[in-house]
Amino acid sequence: MAGKSPVKKAASSDSTPIPNPxxxxxxxxxxxxxxxxxxxxxxxxxxxxxxPTPTSRPPPSQPSSIDADIIHVPSHSRWFxxxxxxxxxxxxxxxxxDGRSPSKGPNLYIYYRNSIIKLFRENPSRKISFTDARxxxxxxxxxxxxxxxxxxxxxxxxxxASSAPSKPTKDTANNNKSADAPSLESPSFxxxxxxxxxxxxxxxxxxxxxxxxxxFVCDKYDSTLCARCYVRGNFRVGLSNAxxxxxxxxxxxxxxxxxxxTLLLLEALMHYGDDWKKVAQHVGGRTDKDCVARFIKLPxxxxxxxxxxxxxxxxxxxxxxxxxxxxxxxxxxxxxxQAAFLSALAGAEAxxxxxxxxxxxxxxxxxxxxxxxxxxxxxxxxxxEADISSNGDTNxxxxxxxxxxxxxxxxxxxGDIERAIxxxxxxxxxxxxxxxxxxxxxxxxxxxxxQQLEVMKNLLFIDQLNLSFxxxxxxxxxxxxxxxxxxxxx
Amino acid sequence: MKPPASxxxxxxLKFRMPTAENxxxxxxxxxxxxxxxxxxxxxxxxxxxSEVVMFAKRTVKDLxxxxxxxxxxxxxxxxxxxxxxxxxxxxxxxxxxxxxIKLDLRVNHTVIRDQFLWDLNNFESxxxxxxxxxxxxxxxxxxxxxxxxAFAIREQLYEIAIQNVTSxxxxxxxxxxxxxxxxxxLSKAGGAALDLMKLFNFRSSVVRKRKExxxxxxxxxxxxxxxxxALEAKExxxxx
Numbered sequence: 001m002a003g004k005s006p007v008k009k010a011a012s013s014d015s016t017p018i019p020n021p022x023x024x025x026x027x028x029x030x031x032x033x034x035x036x037x038x039x040x041x042x043x044x045x046x047x048x049x050x051x052p053t054p055t056s057r058p059p060p061s062q063p064s065s066i067d068a069d070i071i072h073v074p075s076h077s078r079w080f081x082x083x084x085x086x087x088x089x090x091x092x093x094x095x096x097x098d099g100r101s102p103s104k105g106p107n108l109y110i111y112y113r114n115s116i117i118k119l120f121r122e123n124p125s126r127k128i129s130f131t132d133a134r135x136x137x138x139x140x141x142x143x144x145x146x147x148x149x150x151x152x153x154x155x156x157x158x159x160x161a162s163s164a165p166s167k168p169t170k171d172t173a174n175n176n177k178s179a180d181a182p183s184l185e186s187p188s189f190x191x192x193x194x195x196x197x198x199x200x201x202x203x204x205x206x207x208x209x210x211x212x213x214x215x216f217v218c219d220k221y222d223s224t225l226c227a228r229c230y231v232r233g234n235f236r237v238g239l240s241n242a243x244x245x246x247x248x249x250x251x252x253x254x255x256x257x258x259x260x261x262t263l264l265l266l267e268a269l270m271h272y273g274d275d276w277k278k279v280a281q282h283v284g285g286r287t288d289k290d291c292v293a294r295f296i297k298l299p300x301x302x303x304x305x306x307x308x309x310x311x312x313x314x315x316x317x318x319x320x321x322x323x324x325x326x327x328x329x330x331x332x333x334x335x336x337x338q339a340a341f342l343s344a345l346a347g348a349e350a351x352x353x354x355x356x357x358x359x360x361x362x363x364x365x366x367x368x369x370x371x372x373x374x375x376x377x378x379x380x381x382x383x384x385e386a387d388i389s390s391n392g393d394t395n396x397x398x399x400x401x402x403x404x405x406x407x408x409x410x411x412x413x414x415g416d417i418e419r420a421i422x423x424x425x426x427x428x429x430x431x432x433x434x435x436x437x438x439x440x441x442x443x444x445x446x447x448x449x450x451q452q453l454e455v456m457k458n459l460l461f462i463d464q465l466n467l468s469f470x471x472x473x474x475x476x477x478x479x480x481x482x483x484x485x486x487x488x489x490x
Numbered sequence: 491m492k493p494p495a496s497x498x499x500x501x502x503l504k505f506r507m508p509t510a511e512n513x514x515x516x517x518x519x520x521x522x523x524x525x526x527x528x529x530x531x532x533x534x535x536x537x538x539x540s541e542v543v544m545f546a547k548r549t550v551k552d553l554x555x556x557x558x559x560x561x562x563x564x565x566x567x568x569x570x571x572x573x574x575x576x577x578x579x580x581x582x583x584x585x586x587x588x589x590x591i592k593l594d595l596r597v598n599h600t601v602i603r604d605q606f607l608w609d610l611n612n613f614e615s616x617x618x619x620x621x622x623x624x625x626x627x628x629x630x631x632x633x634x635x636x637x638x639x640a641f642a643i644r645e646q647l648y649e650i651a652i653q654n655v656t657s658x659x660x661x662x663x664x665x666x667x668x669x670x671x672x673x674x675x676l677s678k679a680g681g682a683a684l685d686l687m688k689l690f691n692f693r694s695s696v697v698r699k700r701k702e703x704x705x706x707x708x709x710x711x712x713x714x715x716x717x718x719x720a721l722e723a724k725e726x727x728x729x730x
Contacts, residue, residue, distance in 0.1 A: 134637075136637070
């Protein structure tokens with residue numbers, strides 16, 4: 001162990017080397033964290049898995065000159081020390097710590113780990129390969145390989161070594177059916193930084209493919225697997241099917257518009273207007289359909305285009321239908337969303353005019369045909385709308401009318417249903433209340449009866465006592481009487 | 491202590507390596523397109539099969555061998571594993587077996603020769619641990635010696651275990667009695683074991699006889715480069 005080189009954590013050009021051969025935990029931490037340059041092929045794939053240590057953006061440049069005496073270690077491996085075993089080591093390499101085999105204990109792990117690291121540090125500019133390590137260590141190659149991979153992934157060996165990355169391709173191997181194959185793939189992605197930590201696109205830890213429909217997340221080891229790998233059992237040692245929980249991607253992906261993307265979307269809309277392809281391009285990463293859908297869902301998206309119509313209809317509908325607190329362009333009412341969208345597209349005045357015309361015609365139609373009371377009120381509402389909006393006629397009349405019509409029907413239905421449900425629940429509650437009252441009365445009666453019984457019991461007891469006293473008294477007096485008689489006789 | 495002469499017949503155990511870790515010694519000697527790859531290591535038979543492929547790929551990559559090696563390596567490893575597993579279900583007699591293990595290895599510049607006794611009954615024994623300690627005690631600097639020693643020990647133990655299995659099988663076939671199992675000439679090692687048992691009776695002492703000291707002492711040699719080259723050339727010639 002002679003000539004232990006001082007270790008510098010978090011290699012960044014502005015941090016100073018710490019010449020401290022005995023203590024490998026640096027007292028100062030540079031502000032910028034690094035991602036291992038070696039793992040360039042991995043860091044190009046963003047990883048969303050919850051990282052056990054702080055993630056960061058990849059630094060613009062690695063320190064170009066690496067002194068022979070200073071060993072660089074990424075900040076997420078700060079925990080390393082020669083004598084101690086950290087909890088993440090226990091997590092990722094449980095075989096040494098679960099006591100399954102008596103000779104495979106923590107000492108063995110320390111021996112492997114320290115020897116591999118020592119071997120690497122003898123020549124830090126050269127990457128050591130697994131075969132080198134394996135040849136130098138006594139033990140079965142499987143465990144050595146796992147320790148080696150673990151150290152490699154965590155940057156404790158082969159970090160910022162100058163030689164070309166020779167990370168063996170594990171992708172093809174991972175596609176074999178096994179329960180153990182990519183034992184360290186998930187921590188490898190957990191450890192590396194993510195470029196887009198803002199997006200939550202899920203990449204499978206095992207096969208590095210984008211997870212589309214659903215993925216399986218294991219919280220114990222912070223790993224993510226795509227559905228295929230999960231089914232195949234491509235998870236690491238110590239895990240079973242039960243440890244994973246299913247996470248739907250489709251909901252995530254759709255709802256997961258970051259602020260940035262929304263901003264880009266709105267920008268693009270300002271520039272390009274209708275050309276959704278260009279908008280999608282500008283946003284980057286979303287198809288044009290996604291952009292459209294997102295725009296519709298935006299609660300205030302129309303504001304940017306200055307469409308007063310939508311807002312007015314919003315408020316009107318809100319006052320009339322208290323149950324619907326959602327604004328007009330909410331996705332829960334897709335037809336309304338469509339209407340809002342179309343109106344936005346068509347332009348403010350045209351939409352206004354169309355809606356007004358549609359509403360007036362509709363109300364006329366409703367008035368003429370004998371309709372239910374609800375419809376009538378609806379017609380009244382619509383007439384009120386017509387008063388607010390101006391008059392006009394455009395070619396959007398027909399579809400606008402049908403939209404409004406259908407929408408009104410829908411809303412009426414919804415209102416009816418809700419009222420019915422409310423009625424039912426009230427009735428049920430009343431029933432329950434009645435029952436409660438009834439039970440209370442019964443209870444009261446029982447109480448009264450019990451009290452009466454108590455009283456009777458007491459009386460009975462007193463009677464018995466009296467009787468027994470009298471009897472004994474009578475007996476006594478009898479005896480006395482007899483004695484007296486006798487006495488008299490004598 | 492049991493009197494040594496009694497028939498200490500033990501119930502047949504399931505075959506396994508008589509060590510704490512049930513690891514298989516694997517030896518590879520493959521030649522593809524003029525490139526020769528010789529290697530030996532220990533393998534955990536409970537690792538899944540995908541490990542074999544991964545290991546082969548990594549090794550080929552690390553050693554920059556031709557890609558034609560990969561399937562051959564995989565095949566060789568798998569066949570040796572299959573052999574091991576074929577023995578696995580069978581019985582093996584484990585009597586009071588103390589066998590001498592001999593080491594006669596040349597690893598790079600280091601030559602080591604040694605002989606020691608090993609208790610086959612001790613299923614907690616660990617050749618890896620032994621090898622590590624030996625290297626540390628002898629101050630061997632070449633890190634490749636350790637695994638080679640462990641491997642040699644394991645290989646010999648494996649062979650003995652295999653012989654035990656075959657002898658058990660033959661015993662059943664021959665239907666010899668219990669004593670027959672003891673006196674059946676298993677192998678040279680078995681013969682040696684019996685002799686040693688006689689040694690450990692109450693009449694003789696445990697201390698080794700002086701004339702045997704030389705045999706049981708580890709001999710370590712460091713060769714110079716020329717010697718290494720010469721030896722390698724000789725081995726190749728004898729190998730071909």
